Amino acid sequence: MLKLRLITYGCQANELDSERIAGLLGREGYELIEHDEEADLIILNTCAIREKAEQKVYSRLGTFRELKRRKKGLRVGICGCVAQQEGQALLNRFPYLDFVVGPAQLTSIPTLLRERANRGIATARAPAFSYPSTAPIHRRSGIKAWVSIMEGCDRFCAFCVVPFTRGRERSRPPQEIVEEIRGLKEQGYREVTLLGQTVNSYGKNPRAPATFVELLRMIDHIIEGEMRVRFTSPYPGDVTEELAEALADLHSLCEHIHLPVQSGSNRTLRRMKRGYSRDDYLGKVELLRTRVPELALTTDIIVGFPGETERDFEETLSLIQDVGYDGAFIFKYSTRPHTPAARMSDQVPEEVKGHRLEQALGLLNMLSLERNRAYLGRTVEVLVDREDVKGDAVRLAGRTRGNKIVHFSGEEQRDGDLVPVAITGASALHLQGEIVSNGTKSLWKKDLTTLHPLSMIS
Ligand code: SAH
Ligand code: F3S
Numbered sequence: 001m002l003k004l005r006l007i008t009y010g011c012q013a014n015e016l017d018s019e020r021i022a023g024l025l026g027r028e029g030y031e032l033i034e035h036d037e038e039a040d041l042i043i044l045n046t047c048a049i050r051e052k053a054e055q056k057v058y059s060r061l062g063t064f065r066e067l068k069r070r071k072k073g074l075r076v077g078i079c080g081c082v083a084q085q086e087g088q089a090l091l092n093r094f095p096y097l098d099f100v101v102g103p104a105q106l107t108s109i110p111t112l113l114r115e116r117a118n119r120g121i122a123t124a125r126a127p128a129f130s131y132p133s134t135a136p137i138h139r140r141s142g143i144k145a146w147v148s149i150m151e152g153c154d155r156f157c158a159f160c161v162v163p164f165t166r167g168r169e170r171s172r173p174p175q176e177i178v179e180e181i182r183g184l185k186e187q188g189y190r191e192v193t194l195l196g197q198t199v200n201s202y203g204k205n206p207r208a209p210a211t212f213v214e215l216l217r218m219i220d221h222i223i224e225g226e227m228r229v230r231f232t233s234p235y236p237g238d239v240t241e242e243l244a245e246a247l248a249d250l251h252s253l254c255e256h257i258h259l260p261v262q263s264g265s266n267r268t269l270r271r272m273k274r275g276y277s278r279d280d281y282l283g284k285v286e287l288l289r290t291r292v293p294e295l296a297l298t299t300d301i302i303v304g305f306p307g308e309t310e311r312d313f314e315e316t317l318s319l320i321q322d323v324g325y326d327g328a329f330i331f332k333y334s335t336r337p338h339t340p341a342a343r344m345s346d347q348v349p350e351e352v353k354g355h356r357l358e359q360a361l362g363l364l365n366m367l368s369l370e371r372n373r374a375y376l377g378r379t380v381e382v383l384v385d386r387e388d389v390k391g392d393a394v395r396l397a398g399r400t401r402g403n404k405i406v407h408f409s410g411e412e413q414r415d416g417d418l419v420p421v422a423i424t425g426a427s428a429l430h431l432q433g434e435i436v437s438n439g440t441k442s443l444w445k446k447d448l449t450t451l452h453p454l455s456m457i458s
Contacts, residue, residue: 005042261300263301263302282322303353
């Protein structure tokens, strides 16, 4: 068998794309390996969301020059968002690179590999093509699966490169999604995460015969309580009453939402072109928490967006405080090619961004710790997944329905088991606990959980 070393950077969409690449190349006789030196083919599946992510790719790519000289026949390709963004420039800059393939052209990889004589490029000016449902996906986990329900993004937030690298928004037909999930259920998967850049805006282009919430209900119906369902990431402007209701009454749907806010300042939100105000966002949070009091809420925040004043930043701090997030990814603004924010004149100095990042992280950790401490003494449903624990064989880990990582001890439990765990310890990032009884196979119904509304405690 030929040996494929696949290195993945970036978001869940990229993780799924790598599983697609592995599926396509599995069909061509490649098996996945973990070491660069043994490979016949090395593929970097890249991320362009921030400059640092892009730099990582270039420095890794640099190390393959020598390897290629030593190993005749080794081929090196680059896929993903950096490939789409840079295109031909990558082939010029790295003469030892064999091919460059954008995220919407993955199915061209086998053909490019067969055309050995040429250096291949497959990037589209306006990526429109979706991965065909008949093409294989080689999933890394047998328990949790990513399922793409829409690709691309039409929102063009002023800082974001995604609409340029992943193209216009396009939704998959609902029946195709439902069939894929039915297949996963039959294979014994326990959790599915629906993916899209603005996942709850699903169904607009081309107009699908189901809205996002209708799709959630169709999925809930066919999986009959056998799997957990998550989705990421929703766009706050499209959070509706119907979605809040679905979160409250669909048993399969986990009580967690990752709702990117980006900033707490109206002025900054406007300049970012996010399409909602601070009050709009807080209104959505209130709607969700009223319907689902135990909801875990996480977010993305950017500090140091061009023109962000100390006062704007304080508004972000006060929003973090007002919402009381369970967790957040906080990023320093990074200038991205093609984006309107890159051309704004009032860029914020690096050291100011760094200082704001530290301040925001400090506040966030304090609040997440408080939220996690509210779980002490409670029993939660945990899906065992050893990937969440590093090293130690006896210690287990898994995730609650609220997506919190829980560490606990256990010998009989296996990956994919659902177990009740009593929470005995909490830090800002994790919970610790003990198994209450032997692992149960069936999913708990929401009304049987011992969770209390967090809002009543904090
Ligand atoms: N809608 C997508 C966003 C993908 S990008 C989703 O939620 O899945 C993920 C996060 O990266 C964004 O929410 C934003 O907080 C951050 N990000 C995007 N562009 C950035 C930039 N230029 N600088 C810093 N952070 C950025
Ligand atoms: Fe990016 Fe905004 Fe879309 S953050 S992915 S342009 S919703």
